[in-house]
Each structure stands twice: as C-alpha cells, then as structure tokens.
Amino acid sequence: MSFSATLRDVTLKYRDGDALSDVNLELEADKIYGLLGRNGAGKTSLLSLLAAFRKPTSGEVLIDGQPVWENAAIVSRVALIREGGDFDDSDTVKAAIETGQIRPGFDTAYALKLAERFELPLKKKVRELSRGKRSVLAAVCGLAARAELTMFDEVHLGMDAPTRDAFYKELLAEYMERPHTVILSTHLIDEVANYLEEVVIVDRGRILRHEELEVLQDMGATLTGPAAAVDEAAAGLEILAEQQLGGTKSVTVAAFAPGTRERAASAGLEIGPVGLQDLFIHLTDPSRNGARR
CATH class of the missing domain: 3.30.70 (Alpha-Beta Plaits)
Known part of the structure; x- marks a missing residue:
C-alpha cells in the first residue's frame, strides 16, 4: 500500500503574506519526486501541509484520497524528515532511534543496521552530535519509518559528499525493495537528478512546473x-x-x-x-516573464 497526494486550490497564509497560493498538485503513488524551489518559494510549507503539521487556510490536502488534517490513521503512515530531525536533545542516539517505534511501520533493526553503517555513536547524546551526524540520524529514522509517504526536507545538509551519496543509494535500494512515495526537497539539484522520476518546481508559492524528469530535460x-x-x-x-x-x-x-x-x-x-540545475535556474530567473522570486 502506497499513498498518493493531492492539493486542491490550496492557499496557506502567514501574517506577512501567502506562503502558498491556489496550489493544485497531483502526486501519484510509488514514485520519487524532486521538490525544487528558491529559498522562500514555499517548499517547506507544502511539505508541512502534506504531513499535517499545518492546516491550509483554504483548499483541500488529501493523502490516499482522505483529508490529512486531524486524520491520525493517515498521519501515522506519513513521515516528514527535516534537517536535524525532531529529536529530544537529551536522548542518546540509540534512544532517539528507539523512539521511532511509535510509528506502526518503524523498523528498529533496520535503523540500527543503518546506524552502524553510517557510524552513528549510539551512546552519545543527540546534542553532542555534529551537524552532519545529526542529519544522518534524521535520514536513518526517515528510511526506517517505512512510511507510505516519506518526505525529506533538505535532510542532507551537513553531510559530506560520500555520506550523501551513500544516503541516496540506500534511499533508492529501500524504494526498490518496498515501493512507496518519496519526495526529496533539495538545493543539490544535479546531485539527485538521477534518482528522480518527476520534478515539481515551486516558485513564490505557486507550482511553476510539474513534469517527468525526461520531459524537463528535453526542453x-x-x-x-x-x-x-x-x-x-x-x-x-x-x-x-x-x-x-x-x-x-x-x-x-x-x-x-x-x-x-x-x-x-x-x-x-x-x-x-540539459542539466536539471541549469534548467531550474533558467525557469525561476526573476527576469523571465512569469517567473517570480
């Protein structure tokens, strides 16, 4: 079982303006999506809505055809992993991993295996970890969540290049073994391009493009x-x-x-x-007609 995701006429307002405005988006199940956008474009806001961290000001946010807001049965099968994770800093790394068991599909054995592979010090406190190691811990918990919809929001920040490469390969291996829906929000565009099936470009709170990777590259x-x-x-x-x-x-x-x-x-x-990063820069250039920043 995997989850599709739908946003219909979604607007999310903050006090200083709209984070998202009239967004319509359909994401099919069992694909790896790249979510791209300049800083402040609305990527994190979009992911927060899908994870039910926020309620839309207007419009519908549906996961597997059901409203996600205050829907515990759906939310428990959705994982949004943010940079640095959402951990209790006073926990040990091992305790932080074991806390993931509150998710119905969390695979503790797999998480501990990944922790060993990525050389996470299980006895250290989370607050004692370097930025890179904390990012690794978040990524490990995201992979082990075994969620039907898994979203990584800049989780790679702080990781060195070899660690990022190992993370992407593990993500793909886990996806191939257990097809599910994955969204990768990142600024390292060309680095992840080979792992993506479809690309969503957000620009100033609106969906600028949603295409298969090959369609974009053929532009x-x-x-x-x-x-x-x-x-x-x-x-x-x-x-x-x-x-x-x-x-x-x-x-x-x-x-x-x-x-x-x-x-x-x-x-x-x-x-x-065409390189995806070059194309992204071109499409979101504020000097272009219709592009916003």
Missing part, C-alpha cells in the same frame, strides 16, 4: 564539439551555460527545437540532455 540540450560548430549551432538560442577547453566547447541551450537538433547532429556535435 533544452547540451551541445559539445568543435567550438566553431557549437557556436554556429547555438546561434540565436538562449544559452544557459557554457564552457570551453582548448578547441572543444560545451554549451547548454534552452528551447532546443527539432530542426536545430537535426542540424547539430549533422554537424557531428554530441547532443546531451
């Missing part, structure tokens, strides 16, 4: 080859990024039309997908 292309040939193929196109090493040049362009693709291919250029 542009990266052209690589002799500098002169690349420049000719990219002439007149919107350039998102470029780099050159000797006589070889690589340019990432937006709005890559089929005819242009054919000309680039006939010129012998290598054509690759």
Whole structure:
C-alpha cells in the first residue's frame, strides 16, 4: 500500500503574506519526486501541509484520497524528515532511534543496521552530535519509518559528499525493495537528478512546473564539439551555460527545437540532455516573464 497526494486550490497564509497560493498538485503513488524551489518559494510549507503539521487556510490536502488534517490513521503512515530531525536533545542516539517505534511501520533493526553503517555513536547524546551526524540520524529514522509517504526536507545538509551519496543509494535500494512515495526537497539539484522520476518546481508559492524528469530535460540540450560548430549551432538560442577547453566547447541551450537538433547532429556535435540545475535556474530567473522570486 502506497499513498498518493493531492492539493486542491490550496492557499496557506502567514501574517506577512501567502506562503502558498491556489496550489493544485497531483502526486501519484510509488514514485520519487524532486521538490525544487528558491529559498522562500514555499517548499517547506507544502511539505508541512502534506504531513499535517499545518492546516491550509483554504483548499483541500488529501493523502490516499482522505483529508490529512486531524486524520491520525493517515498521519501515522506519513513521515516528514527535516534537517536535524525532531529529536529530544537529551536522548542518546540509540534512544532517539528507539523512539521511532511509535510509528506502526518503524523498523528498529533496520535503523540500527543503518546506524552502524553510517557510524552513528549510539551512546552519545543527540546534542553532542555534529551537524552532519545529526542529519544522518534524521535520514536513518526517515528510511526506517517505512512510511507510505516519506518526505525529506533538505535532510542532507551537513553531510559530506560520500555520506550523501551513500544516503541516496540506500534511499533508492529501500524504494526498490518496498515501493512507496518519496519526495526529496533539495538545493543539490544535479546531485539527485538521477534518482528522480518527476520534478515539481515551486516558485513564490505557486507550482511553476510539474513534469517527468525526461520531459524537463528535453526542453533544452547540451551541445559539445568543435567550438566553431557549437557556436554556429547555438546561434540565436538562449544559452544557459557554457564552457570551453582548448578547441572543444560545451554549451547548454534552452528551447532546443527539432530542426536545430537535426542540424547539430549533422554537424557531428554530441547532443546531451540539459542539466536539471541549469534548467531550474533558467525557469525561476526573476527576469523571465512569469517567473517570480
């Protein structure tokens, strides 16, 4: 059993304005989603609604077709893991893990196995952990929750690159073994791109894009080859990024039309997908029409 998630005409107001405004979003079950947005775009607010940490000002938030607010049966099967986790700082790491047993699906044995793998000091107090180790503890508890909907909100912050890579691989392995719905909110966009099936881009409280990863990446292309040939193929196109090493040049362009693709291919250029991070920066650029910051 896995959970789908639905937001219908959802607005969330704070005293200083709208965190989310007229949001409509449908997330199917059994997929890994990337939730992207600039700082203050509304990502954490959206996740908080799905976890029933907040009640929408207006609209409906549904999990598995049921209202999530004050629905204990649903909320117990949803996990929102935030940076640093929600722990009692006076607990030991082992006690913090064992507290997860209040969730019906929490797998303590799996959590302790992960704790050993990620070298978490079980006897240390949570408050004595480094930022990176505390992030690891939160990630471990999120994986072991075995929730039908698991959301990680910047949980990787503080982890070094090898630890993040191990976390992503463990997340994918756990997902393959037990299909469920996963949402990853992150600023490390290209780092997680290969693990995502669909991408949701939030911009100033609204859903700017919700697409399959491949559809987004097909919006542009990266052209690589002799500098002169690349420049000719990219002439007149919107350039998102470029780099050159000797006589070889690589340019990432937006709005890559089929005819242009054919000309680039006939010129012998290598054509690759656009980087998700480059595309995200382009789509949320406040200077673009319709983009907000």
